[in-house]
Amino acid sequence: MPNDATMLSRILTLEVARVTEAAAVACHDLIGRGDEKEADQAAVDAMRRALNNLMIQGTVVIGEGERDEAPMLFIGEKVGTGEGPKVDIALDPLEGTTLCAKAMPNSIATIAVAEGGSLLHAPDVYMEKIAVGPGLPPGIVDLDADPIENIHALAKAKNVDPKDITACILDRPRHAEIIEKVRSTGASIRLISDGDVAGVIHTTDASTG
Template identity: 45%
Template sequence: MPQHDPSDGVAETTVIGAEAWPADLVLAVRSSTAAAALAARAWVGRGDKIAADAAAVAAMRAVVIGAPFSGTVVIGEGEKDAAPMLANGERLGSGQGPECDIAVDPLDGTSLAALARPGAVSVIAIAPRGTMFDPAGVFYMEKLIAGAAGLGVLDLRRSPAANLRAYAAACGIAETSLTVAVLDKPRHASLIRELRAAGATVSLTAEGDVSTAIAAATPGTAIDLVMGIGGTPEGVIAACAVRALGGVMLGRMAPQSEAEARGAHAAGRDLARLFEVSDLVASSRALFASSPVT
């Protein structure tokens, strides 16, 4: 179950999956997002997303560098746009305690923070070493995320409208009662039209697909499903939270340029492969923390 902590100077820090980890490690993970969020908040509304991101990265690194674990960064968000980042392959932690994979985004929603718009968060996830999927060179992924009612019901090979109908039937409600979060990007124009034609409410967000993923996997929130193409690094981070929450997450690589597609093929990626949440994080012992920035 999610745990909320209003301390550390941020409005609320959410921790998911804490029960399976040592208390001192949970505290360090929680404190790392709180520190990153506080550092980024100094840049909110100042129009400089790079400075906000860099401040969050430095603050998070300062905490996790001494955390009681031996961690390797698998997802250092920022590679796709050359943003400040905790680098892939970077070793973090004190070297004492469990061996872990780390996925981080010290500031998910950099533009939201720069413009003082809601939805920017600091997030980190850890899992036992070797259990996180490394997307290596494919920066975008098609995602379909929902609560536990979608297990065995949703299928990326079907149309968005068909998945909407199937999920509504599984929940025992009408399609018109469902709200689908979609990133507000030109690539989603046809998806948005199809969902609206099917009767769903479409909640458009400029950035921050980690937050909407968590909302979709959590019963009783304003978001029922997430659909569309977002970042692969964010997808792996979100998968840790979705798995701990018992939700459903399906994915498929979605290169957004010819160069990215060529790189994927050169790396031996199967672009037709369908991923389930257990493919993105193989362990059920994922630990996730999130602190709001805006």
């Protein structure tokens, strides 16, 4: 019989890919229909069904929906068949509900699975996030550092001027100070209306700046 590590390795590949696929496919007919909650509900229902078919003892430790009373897999919810490895799950069945409802790019189904007890149990609150692309020294940017410091540190590490850096920032009033500071360095900003997870993924593409 496979041990927990082997089982978890399999779950983190094909099985989890199928879970996100199920959520994404469930939203297909609702793209551009203008109903965010219906699309979100379809994704949540599909992801829950797919997760409950997996041979895991899963616990949702990070989810979405509490802030705006949207459909959700709730924090603490148990998923899976109840057999197999114990795992923690962080997920958002439809990240970018507005994007989906408006038929705009970058709405995605997201999930992370890890060994039980290894993921932070976090409430559904806004969090500060920062990400850079590959090939850079660890710790080159820091959430506790001023945005100006981060831009200059990144430019130095990439051996470019700050004006050659493009920062992707969620367009929200709470980010006004960050936006002002980043622009003061000469760096460009790509403002996005929703879908910050997709923004993080785009940092892996060297052509995005």
